[in-house]
Amino acid sequence: MTLPKMIVLDLDGTLLDSNKNVSGRTVKLLTELKEKGVQLVFATARPPRVTVFKGIDLTTLGTLIFYNGALFDCALTKKQIHFGIPHRTAQKVIDYCNELDPEANLSVEIKDHWFSFKPLDYREFMHVDHNPVVIEQEHVSSQDCTKILLTDFPFANQLVTTYQNELNVIVTDQGRLTQIMAKEASKEQAIAHLLKTHQLDFDDVLCFGDDYNDLGLFQACGYAVAMGNAVDELKEIADEVTSSNDEEGVANVLEKLKNRE
Known part of the structure; x- marks a missing residue:
């Protein structure tokens, strides 16, 4: 080398x-x-x-x-x-995740801003000193999402199968973290x-x-x-x-x- x-x-x-x-x-x-x-x-x-x-x-x-x-x-x-997930696609994915698991630990990143639709404590798991800002889903419905995150999601493999041709879906961190991004x-x-x-x-x-x-x-x-x-x-x-x-x-x-x- x-x-x-x-x-x-x-x-x-x-x-x-x-x-x-x-x-x-x-x-x-x-x-x-x-x-x-x-x-x-x-x-x-x-x-x-x-x-x-x-x-x-x-x-x-x-x-x-x-x-x-x-x-x-x-x-x-x-x-x-x-390279963001188009907002309509992002909302479709979020809705699908919530259908699969209504208690899903889901958060959304939009250009260095982190949001969730319920309180989540990620400080230990993600080694951060803050948590996502809790908002209503409708507040991000018109924005392209940089990344959709799910932790300990039991249907991660189903997400990969469903969206593998449309999005970049990766399961990392010993299977605990599902990361969804634009295909590009x-x-x-x-x-x-x-x-x-x-x-x-x-x-x-x-x-x-x-x-x-x-x-x-x-x-x-x-x-x-x-x-x-x-x-x-x-x-x-x-x-x-x-x-x-x-x-x-x-x-x-x-x-x-x-x-x-």
Whole structure:
């Protein structure tokens, strides 16, 4: 593996350890690679408001892709690109989820604003210090949704089957989190846009990941590294499996990369 022109890193379960920290060693290696001209991209399912971490400033190191590719800034025009679920489709999905399970723990993200239709406490599960704002469903009925989220939804597989041709439906976090986005929203499609602006190809990209929302990226990139804690499906298609996110798996690969120069 030679020095790539772009490195794409997932956050949770990959760059971040279980305590949501990044080691100083990892930050140092990323900084050195950036100084050598490597484009760094942080591709996450998270919204912008929860991508600030102690000891690392992601915004100065590289480009951020949010909501699994549904929201990011164009490197060329500096304009925000948003792949939202059309509002009529979003309302149809929300109604269908409530029909399947009237007690569904459902929330909606709209460009970094988080809403739910009943009180939900996600502070521990999602490692956040706030919960979605409770509103009436009609208040978002005319807006394109960035993402629809369901936790511990017993009919997740049925959702995948029903909407797999119309939407991007991913089940992550050991089956506990169902994420629904526009069909155009994926990490690999967002990276394709960035590559075009930088006149690069997927063969020039090294990527790191651990969960199902990284599968498309792994299939597209020139070299893919799965974390030791990754799902088996990701490990099976990876070019390399490193140690876990709690064992500095990213840094261990970057160190080898640096030493091969």
